Amino acid sequence: MAVDFAQEIRELRTTMESVREVIDLPKLKEQLADLEEQSSAPDLWDDPENGQKVSSAMSRVRGEVERVEGMDARIDDLEVLVEMAEEESDAETRAEAEKELASIQAAVEKLEVRTLLSGEYDEREAVITIRAGAGGVDAADFAEMLMRMYLRWAERHEYPTKVLDTSYAEEAGLKSVTFEVNVPYAYGNLAVEGGTHRLVRISPYDNQGRRQTSFAAVEVVPVIEQTDSIEIPENEIKVDVFRSSGPGGQSVNTTDSAVRMTHIPTGVVVSMQNEKSQIQNRAAALRVLQSRLLLIRKAEEAAERKELAGDIKASWGDQMRSYVLHPYQMVKDLRTGHEVGNTQNVFDGDIDGFIEAGIRWQRGQDKQAD
Numbered sequence: 001m002a003v004d005f006a007q008e009i010r011e012l013r014t015t016m017e018s019v020r021e022v023i024d025l026p027k028l029k030e031q032l033a034d035l036e037e038q039s040s041a042p043d044l045w046d047d048p049e050n051g052q053k054v055s056s057a058m059s060r061v062r063g064e065v066e067r068v069e070g071m072d073a074r075i076d077d078l079e080v081l082v083e084m085a086e087e088e089s090d091a092e093t094r095a096e097a098e099k100e101l102a103s104i105q106a107a108v109e110k111l112e113v114r115t116l117l118s119g120e121y122d123e124r125e126a127v128i129t130i131r132a133g134a135g136g137v138d139a140a141d142f143a144e145m146l147m148r149m150y151l152r153w154a155e156r157h158e159y160p161t162k163v164l165d166t167s168y169a170e171e172a173g174l175k176s177v178t179f180e181v182n183v184p185y186a187y188g189n190l191a192v193e194g195g196t197h198r199l200v201r202i203s204p205y206d207n208q209g210r211r212q213t214s215f216a217a218v219e220v221v222p223v224i225e226q227t228d229s230i231e232i233p234e235n236e237i238k239v240d241v242f243r244s245s246g247p248g249g250q251s252v253n254t255t256d257s258a259v260r261m262t263h264i265p266t267g268v269v270v271s272m273q274n275e276k277s278q279i280q281n282r283a284a285a286l287r288v289l290q291s292r293l294l295l296i297r298k299a300e301e302a303a304e305r306k307e308l309a310g311d312i313k314a315s316w317g318d319q320m321r322s323y324v325l326h327p328y329q330m331v332k333d334l335r336t337g338h339e340v341g342n343t344q345n346v347f348d349g350d351i352d353g354f355i356e357a358g359i360r361w362q363r364g365q366d367k368q369a370d
Contacts, residue, residue, distance in 0.1 A: 039055060082094075114185070117359065124186070162179060195320035221288075224288075237263060268293065
């Protein structure tokens with residue numbers, strides 16, 4: 001069946017109009033100009049952390065502007081290519097146009113996902129916590145595999161990350177890890193990753209080479225901002241300090257700089273040990289605690305949303321995605337049906353397909369609930 005180029009191009013332009021409206025291209029260009037001005041300041045790198053922040057933000061915003069403007073240019077070029085093919089009745093040029101159309105449609109779909117991120121906290125940076133669940137040492141190893149997967153995903157997109165807390169398991173892997181993804185819309189993109197993940201493989205820790213099923217829980221919360229008005233009375237917080245430790249219990253700090261913060265009314269516990277001082281760890285712990293309590297408060301206002309961290313059990317019957325390495329290889333999201341056969345690519349951070357499918361699925365769920 002012949003491709004109706006005119007109709008397809010009209011649909012592409014309509015979608016791009018929505019993308020430009022949601023992304024607010026003029027505002028992005030203003031941000032880029034401001035960041036370029038900041039980056040040219042002679043004293044920018046006197047504060048290396050701020051210099052890196054400005055540089056990363058400028059790169060990200062420039063990339064967004066170029067993606068949108070570049071897509072408009074590609075659609076214009078496609079229209080010219082189609083006109084040439086039709087004027088000259090050139091089958092080869094038409095085939096080239098069909099190939100470019102498919103490529104543009106795939107790229108526009110990725111941009112369109114951004115227009116679906118309109119939730120109250122979608123623009124925020126994200127705090128991710130991964131906890132080993134049922135499955136013993138394999139579960140701890142799986143938790144570390146998931147941490148690497150998300151950090152590699154962020155690296156692919158040049159998103160800055162910061163590990164806040166790491167609790168190592170005795171034999172291998174992690175009991176838990178908490179890290180930030182410091183880029184706008186990190187929460188909107190990654191919120192759909194929250195839930196129980198399931199791994200099926202031949203256990204490298206079983207001397208009989210048996211198949212093992214293990215679980216890990218992923219929690220995603222938005223980074224708290226000063227305007228969120230989450231104030232926690234001091235008498236509701238219990239703070240314990242202890243020494244940071246590395247793999248196998250090896251001491252990495254000779255002072256009691258690590259902090260464990262417990263919110264007494266809810267039982268929410270946050271530990272931080274990766275900062276250099278107790279003051280920094282305490283501040284980081286409070287920020288994450290506030291983020292979690294913010295979501296809990298919103299969940300209560302919305303009649304207890306089940307997807308919040310307290311409902312993630314990391315065990316049978318609760319999983320949202322399966323990673324099967326034996327007897328066949330496949331990663332499948334049980335909510336969206338999206339699946340991939342190349343498991344190594346997924347663990348190397350190639351998870352955009354799962355994230356995009358999850359965002360579309362979540363918005364469908366939200367519409368049904370309205």
